[in-house]
Amino acid sequence: MKPNYKQMMKQAQKLQVDMEKAQEELAEESVEASAGGGMVTVEVGGDMTIRSININPDAVDPEDVEMLEDMILAATNEAVRNARELSDKRMGSLTQGLNLPGM
Secondary structure: OOHHHHHHHHHHHHHHHHHHHHHHHHHHHHEEEEOOOOOOOEEOOOOOOEEEEEEHHHHHHOOOHHHHHHHHHHHHHHHHHHHHHHHHHHHHHHOOOOOOOOO
């Protein structure tokens, strides 16, 4: 059975348009994560940009800067993981069920 290249090209073009739209929508969304019982909160956009970092003043201890650094790192990593999951979910739904050779 010979592949229908015209149909494949049509599918690929639609996929490209749908993916661009999904990326634009992702850029408008955001996810949050916190660490230290909410002492540090990080917001990351669906486009993987860090939008904000909020630090509760009670988390600032000049004697223990390392703990604050760890909380910022933990919250940032979790927020990035959440954003990646959101992106994978959106993009994966676009390609699911496509029968394009090489993809």
